Amino acid sequence: MIVDFICQSNFGRSEGGRETWAYQFLPALLARRKDVLLRVYGQRRPEQPDTTEALRAAAAPHADRLRSHFLPATQGRWPLPIAMIRAFVAHKRRETQPAADVTIAAGSVIELLALLASRRARRTFRVLWLRGIWFNEKADRVPRPLHGLLRRLEIAVLRRAHLVLANGDDIAAHYGAYGIPVTVIKNAVDLARWEMPAPRLVEPVQVAFIGRLTPEKGILDFLAIARAMRDTPDRDRFVFRVMGFGREEEATRAAVERGDVVWTGPVAYDEMPAVLRDVDVCAAFTFAAAVGGGGGTSNAMLEQMAAGRVMLAWDNAIFRQWLDGNNAFLVPQGDVAAAVDALRAIADDRQVAMARAKAGSARVADFGVPRMMERFDAVLAPAMAARR
Incomplete structure (x- = not known):
């Protein structure tokens, strides 16, 4: 069986949640299905590193059944998503290998558009694995008069998938309201990787924001919290740490200059467990909103829960899938x-905080990679059979 996997990513291990998930899912797929030849299609800008060997190393000892193709992208005439679609179509036009039996478009409507735009590639069983709610995440960058049109276009494209998966109940509910059936397969977490001692929770308490520095991820709110705390008598009881990169680097730099936060930039994948050992509290601040919001399950949050860190999170549909008043x-x-x-x-109450952190760790204990793959197999086979 030939499986194509399309994702608008360079597959850098420290890039974000999609990449963390891909480095779990792709090797597990090859290990589980000995008959699969896997072709991965990503996107690489000129300044980005070549991650071919990282993908092959992750897939070992099954790397002989992995082919990776990084489509070129330059910020210029075409926005990066359009460049991805055009490059994929051109690549498929030149490709002499057999067509795929199954194609997994991982991410959003963009990857599915790339698949549909290629006459050769779309002759396949089409799986869309949603990692968020695309329009909600992009809406604040689109003129409001265009919102309705773009929403309708997104839904129309999503209807062309044969099977739609998602990593969160909130995503399924959102698209289900438009009549699109979505099957939820929760993200997995490498439980062994995140085994570590409990947080110390001694003052100053170490509070961390780990992720992309974008408004929808809540970095501006984290900076506001740090600033507000510095204007109280409790300012010396906490250290606010930012780890990541993104659109709000200027705001983060200004907070550093004021002395509100410590910013270490992005943390390499291999270094994150050691870094997390020195963190007590992790902020989970992705917004659930129709404009400028996100969706789905945060891989970083699952890792932080598995590591037994104390979770401070928004009470919204994104986090209520995993968190409640007993574990966060x-x-x-x-x-x-x-x-x-x-x-x-x-x-003030270290004992209560530690109890909630322990409960959070217990909550994710049954969400290892094998469970995710079992669920995927159980969903894919009947869906493909129904199309025959």
């Missing part, structure tokens, strides 16, 4: 004052 500190979305109060509660 939930505050109203966007409520800076409530988050400041929650941090005080964590510092």
Whole structure:
């Protein structure tokens, strides 16, 4: 069986949640299905490193059944998503190998558009594995008069998939409201990798934001919380740490200059467990919103829960899939004052905070990679049989 996998990514191990998931799913697929030849199609800008060997190393000892193709992209005449679609179509036109039996478009409507745009590639069983709610994430960058049109276009394209998967119940509910059936397969976490001692929770308490520095991920709110705390008598009880890169680097740099936060930039994949050992509290601040919001399950959050860190999160549909008042500190979305109060509660009662962190670790204990793959096999085979 030939399986194509399309994702608008360079597959850098430290790039984000999609990449973390891909490095779990792709090797597991090759290990589980000895009959699969896997062809991966990504996108690489000129300044990005070549990750071919990283993918092959992750797939060992099955790398002989892995082929990777990185489509060129330059920021210029075409936006990167359009460049990805055009390059994929051109590549497929030149390709002499047999057509795929199954194609997995992983990410959003963009990857599915690339698949559909190629006459040769679309003659396949089409799986769309959603990693978020595309329009919600992009809507704040699109003129409002175009919102309705883009929403309708997204839904129309999604209907062309034969099977739609998602990593979160919130994604399934969102697209289900438009009549698109979505099957949820929860993200997996490498439990052994995140085994570590419990957080120390001694003052100053180490509070971390780990992820892309974008408004929808909540970095601006994290900076506001750090700033608000510095104006209180409790300012010396906490250290606020930022780890990541993204659109709001200027705002983060300004917070560093004010002395509000410590910013270490992105953390390499191999270094993250050691870094997380020195963190007490992790912020999970992705917004659930129709404009400028996100969706799905955060791989970083699952890793932080598995590591037994204390979770401070928005009380929204994204995080309610995993977190509640027994295993995390939930505050109203966007409520800076409530988050400041929650941090005080964590510092004031170490025993309660530790109990919730332990409960969070127990919550993810049954979500290893084998479970994710079992669920995928159980869904894919009947769906393909129904199309024959």
